[in-house]
Amino acid sequence: MFVVLTVNAQRGQTFPVWAMGSLSCMVLLAMVLNYGNMLTWQFRAQNAADSAARGLLAAQTTQWNQTLTALHAAAIDEYRIRNILRDLDEVVNGEGGCNGGDYHDIHSCDAMYLNLRGQYMDAVQRYTADALLIHRVATPNQATQIANMNAALTQMQKTGVCGTANGLDCGFTYALVGTQARDDNYLEDVYSDCCTFVVGGGTSSNPKPDLTPMEVEVVACANVSTLIPAFFNTQAPTFSAIGRAAATSIMANQEFMYLGSIVNPTTGNVFQQAEFPEGTSGSAVLANSENDGYYRIDYGGNPDNTWNHGNPAISNGKAAFTYSPANAGLLAATGWWSAMPVPTFKGTLTPGTQFQCK
Amino acid sequence: MVETAVSLSLALLTLYGAFDLGLMGYFQLQLDGATFFYTHAYASGASDINNVGKFGSQIANLFPSVATANMSPIPQSPPDTDMPVNYTQWGTVTQRYGGASLLRPQRLMAQATYQVAGGTWNALFPAASQPITLSAGNVDARPIIGNHDDDAQGAGFNSSTVYGSLVDPLTQDDQNVPPYYFNFAFMWECTPVSNPPSGSPSPNWNSHGDTCNDPELNSLGLAEYVKDDNYGSAKYPNNGIDSGGTYEAIKYHQQVYAAISSALALYPTRRGNGGIATIWDSVVGSTIRNTIESWDVQNIQNIGAPSGSQLGRQNPLHPLNGCSWC
Numbered sequence: 001m002f003v004v005l006t007v008n009a010q011r012g013q014t015f016p017v018w019a020m021g022s023l024s025c026m027v028l029l030a031m032v033l034n035y036g037n038m039l040t041w042q043f044r045a046q047n048a049a050d051s052a053a054r055g056l057l058a059a060q061t062t063q064w065n066q067t068l069t070a071l072h073a074a075a076i077d078e079y080r081i082r083n084i085l086r087d088l089d090e091v092v093n094g095e096g097g098c099n100g101g102d103y104h105d106i107h108s109c110d111a112m113y114l115n116l117r118g119q120y121m122d123a124v125q126r127y128t129a130d131a132l133l134i135h136r137v138a139t140p141n142q143a144t145q146i147a148n149m150n151a152a153l154t155q156m157q158k159t160g161v162c163g164t165a166n167g168l169d170c171g172f173t174y175a176l177v178g179t180q181a182r183d184d185n186y187l188e189d190v191y192s193d194c195c196t197f198v199v200g201g202g203t204s205s206n207p208k209p210d211l212t213p214m215e216v217e218v219v220a221c222a223n224v225s226t227l228i229p230a231f232f233n234t235q236a237p238t239f240s241a242i243g244r245a246a247a248t249s250i251m252a253n254q255e256f257m258y259l260g261s262i263v264n265p266t267t268g269n270v271f272q273q274a275e276f277p278e279g280t281s282g283s284a285v286l287a288n289s290e291n292d293g294y295y296r297i298d299y300g301g302n303p304d305n306t307w308n309h310g311n312p313a314i315s316n317g318k319a320a321f322t323y324s325p326a327n328a329g330l331l332a333a334t335g336w337w338s339a340m341p342v343p344t345f346k347g348t349l350t351p352g353t354q355f356q357c358k
Numbered sequence: 359m360v361e362t363a364v365s366l367s368l369a370l371l372t373l374y375g376a377f378d379l380g381l382m383g384y385f386q387l388q389l390d391g392a393t394f395f396y397t398h399a400y401a402s403g404a405s406d407i408n409n410v411g412k413f414g415s416q417i418a419n420l421f422p423s424v425a426t427a428n429m430s431p432i433p434q435s436p437p438d439t440d441m442p443v444n445y446t447q448w449g450t451v452t453q454r455y456g457g458a459s460l461l462r463p464q465r466l467m468a469q470a471t472y473q474v475a476g477g478t479w480n481a482l483f484p485a486a487s488q489p490i491t492l493s494a495g496n497v498d499a500r501p502i503i504g505n506h507d508d509d510a511q512g513a514g515f516n517s518s519t520v521y522g523s524l525v526d527p528l529t530q531d532d533q534n535v536p537p538y539y540f541n542f543a544f545m546w547e548c549t550p551v552s553n554p555p556s557g558s559p560s561p562n563w564n565s566h567g568d569t570c571n572d573p574e575l576n577s578l579g580l581a582e583y584v585k586d587d588n589y590g591s592a593k594y595p596n597n598g599i600d601s602g603g604t605y606e607a608i609k610y611h612q613q614v615y616a617a618i619s620s621a622l623a624l625y626p627t628r629r630g631n632g633g634i635a636t637i638w639d640s641v642v643g644s645t646i647r648n649t650i651e652s653w654d655v656q657n658i659q660n661i662g663a664p665s666g667s668q669l670g671r672q673n674p675l676h677p678l679n680g681c682s683w684c
Contacts, residue, residue, distance in 0.1 A: 013362055013365075013366075014362065014365045014366050014369050017366060017369050017370065017373075018369050018373075021369060021370070021372075021373035021376075022373070024373070024377070025373060025376040025377055025380065028376075028377060028380040028381075029376075029380055031380075031384075032380050032383045032384050032387065035384060035387055036383075036387050039387055039390065039391045042391070043391075043394060046394075046395070046398060064537040067537070067584075068537060068539050068584075071539045071582045071583075071584065071605075072539065072582070074581075074582045074608060075539075075541050075543070075580055075582035078543075078580045078581060078582060078611060078615075079541075079543050079545075079578065079580065081615055082543070082545060082578050082580075082650070083545060085618070085646055085650070086545065086547055088622075088642070089638075089642075089643060089646060090548070091628070092628060092634060092635055092638045092642075093567075093635075093638070094567050095548065095563050095567045095568075096548075096567070096568065097567075097568040103627070103628075109628060110627065110628045110629060113627070113628035113634070114626075114627070114628075117622050117626070120618075120619065120622060121619050121622060121623065124612075124615045124616055124618075124619040125619075127611075127612055127615060128612055128616065130608075131599055131605075131608045131609060131612045134598075134599060134605055134608060135598040135599040135600070135603075135605070135609075138597050138598055138599075138604065138605060139597045139598040140597070141597060186528055186529050186534050187534060187535065187536070188532060188534055188535045189535065189585075189586050189589075190535050190536070190538040190540070190585040190586055190670075191585065191586050191669065191670030191671050192540040192542075192583070192585060192670045193655070193670055193671055193672060193673045193674045193675060194542075194577035194654075194655035194658055194661070194673040194674070194675055195542070195577060195655070195658050195661070195664065195673060196664045196669045196670050196672070196673075197540060197542075197669070197670045198669045198670040199508075199532050199533075199535060199538065200507075200531070200532025200533070200534065200535055201532060201669075205535065205536060205586065205589060206589070206590065207536040207589035207590065208589065208590060208591035208594070208595075209591075210597055210604075211536045211537060211584070211589055211604070212536060213536065245402075246402075248528075250461060250501070250527050250528070250533070250534070251461070251527075251533050251535075251537075252460070252461040253458060253459070253460055253461065254458065254459045254508060254533050255445075255456065255457060255458035255459070255508060256456055256457060256508050257445075257455065257456035257457075258455045258456060261455035261456065262443060262444075262445065262447070262455055262456045263443075263444065263447060264443075265442040265443055265444070266442075293546075294546075294548070294568075294570065300455065302447075302448055302455055303448050303453075304448075310455055311455070311544070312448070312452070312453045312454060312455060313454040313455070313457075314451075314452045314453075314454070315451040315452060315454055315457075315510045315511075315512055316510065317451055317510065317511060317512070318507070318510055318511070319506070319507040319510050319532070320507070320510060321454065321457075321508070321510060324659070325542070325544050325575060325577075325658060325659070326575070326659065327544065327575075328544050328545050328546050328575070329542070329543075329544050330541060330542070330543050330544075331541055331542040331543075332539070332540075332541050333508075333538070333539070333540055333541070334538060334539040334540075335533065335537070335538070337537065338461065340461065340501035340527065341401070341402035341403065341501070342402065342403045342528070343399075343402060343403040
């Protein structure tokens with residue numbers, strides 16, 4: 001008996017190789033895709049934790065920025081009050097260049113008194129509002145700041161808020177796992193007296209907790225299904241995407257400035273122009289060679305200012321300024337607060353206890 | 359037979375190539391992950407010598423195929439920034455009326471490579487075998503201070519001078535302080551002198567009362583400050599402006615000014631009936647001289663140069679003078 005093997009009968013011999021090979025490749029592809037998916041979720045978790053940690057510090061930095069802003073507004077008003085008081089003292093005693101006419105004459109001490117009195121009462125009213133504002137924004141302590149952070153974290157995860165500009169990534173559950181004051185040896189001090197100031201400079205500070213920059217640590221976690229679907233009776237596996245991030249409050253900007261010296265680029269004029277409270281026109285009443293020098297409120301000067309050349313500082317080109325004040329002016333020195341990342345500090349955390357996964 | 363061999367070869371080659379691509383994808387993903395987390399950890403503070411080893415070993419555990427020990431961050435300049443305010447408008451660093459330093463995002467880049475020894479091409483042509491090099495890179499932002507010390511350098515914010523002198527905000531810079539605000543408030547005053555010129559309406563003014571013989575530049579003790587003086591909890595356990603609060607000086611000053619405002623409200627004119635001139639010295643003038651001016655440092659042009667070790671402390675202002683409840 002002969003068995004004839006035809007050519008046609010050999011067809012499909014490589015089919016099992018194709019099939020098994022293709023299956024192997026698909027499994028490998030699925031594994032690689034799954035690995036990529038896991039990494040993507042890890043990236044996303046890290047970014048979510050980063051944004052949460054830095055965002056939460058706004059509870060402290062915003063309060064400080066508001067306080068510093070209000071302090072600055074109050075300082076301008078108090079400087080104005082002091083100048084008006086000086087002017088009042090002069091015109092009541094017939095000094096500074098005003099004349100003895102009655103209040104119909106704008107050059108008279110009587111007329112100037114009327115203007116200065118009104119300006120003074122307005123300034124004190126503003127100063128009172130400033131003081132109340134400072135009290136309101138500066139009162140929350142560190143415990144309140146932390147409570148505000150937890151409240152904000154809850155709010156930013158709510159449906160309708162998460163996924164928007166005011167919320168966090170909706171894919172995760174977040175936990176504020178640690179807060180602490182950044183009172184390490186590097187935190188320096190600030191001194192100022194009548195005429196000189198030091199910010200940092202190798203000093204060491206010991207502020208109360210409410211005025212110490214905070215560090216916070218946040219965990220963002222989600223249980224994510226793998227791309228490998230459930231098949232037969234197996235359950236699709238999941239993995240936990242966990243992001244940990246810490247941040248601290250830091251001055252994003254530090255500056256000093258004579259308010260009547262530096263030009264505001266928006267207006268083209270100095271930030272605080274000279275004021276003439278003795279009149280109502282906004283310019284010098286007497287228009288003498290001193291431009292009402294005994295009544296004018298000067299917030300500083302510069303070489304372009306005929307009446308006040310300011311108090312230029314001499315820098316050593318490295319880290320310090322020196323100068324000899326010779327003119328009136330108001331200098332403000334402060335900084336604007338924001339957040340920056342730092343290494344995590346809470347050590348090993350326990351899932352389910354210290355943080356939950358979505 | 360030949361047909362089978364050709365088909366089998368093609369099948370195996372294709373499958374091998376696909377498998378090869380899959381493996382390279384796996385290694386590429388490891389590289390991507392390692393560079394992301396390496397730059398992120400480094401930019402977040404792993405540059406601290408205490409953290410370098412820790413983060414390196416952690417990343418090595420996560421991405422075993424990537425030689426993280428060979429990775430190193432490559433610092434780049436921060437992206438350009440815009441500083442509309444010109445603090446050096448009037449010339450050089452020696453003529454300064456202000457200055458600012460900024461926290462900048464310095465770009466840190468890290469690269470990693472991985473060589474795949476084989477590959478389909480190499481299997482086909484062993485003589486021309488070349489390793490396949492996979493590479494990945496990532497850039498993250500490291501917070502860094504530019505124009506440190508209120509820009510004492512007086513350099514452009516995007517200049518190479520500044521990029522060459524960036525400092526760490528937490529360990530190297532004077533910007534690492536609690537929140538602070540203080541001011542210099544200088545005001546000219548015609549302060550009474552002990553021997554006034556004859557005939558002058560008030561001591562130190564000339565006979566016409568329009569020229570001060572010896573004006574003084576005084577530094578005003580304003581109440582708006584938060585610095586070493588009121589950082590501590592011992593004297594200032596509370597916040598706000600009430601007694602024992604950090605900003606209690608503001609409330610005190612407001613009370614003094616408000617009392618004067620109340621007095622002025624009763625005297626709408628300077629002279630005559632209801633004129634304030636008659637009671638000025640006893641009611642307002644005395645408050646100015648006995649209380650308000652006691653907050654200041656007078657005639658600062660005569661106090662001399664400060665001692666280097668006492669900068670900011672040698673000639674203190676006294677904004678709480680006269681406060682009974684502070």
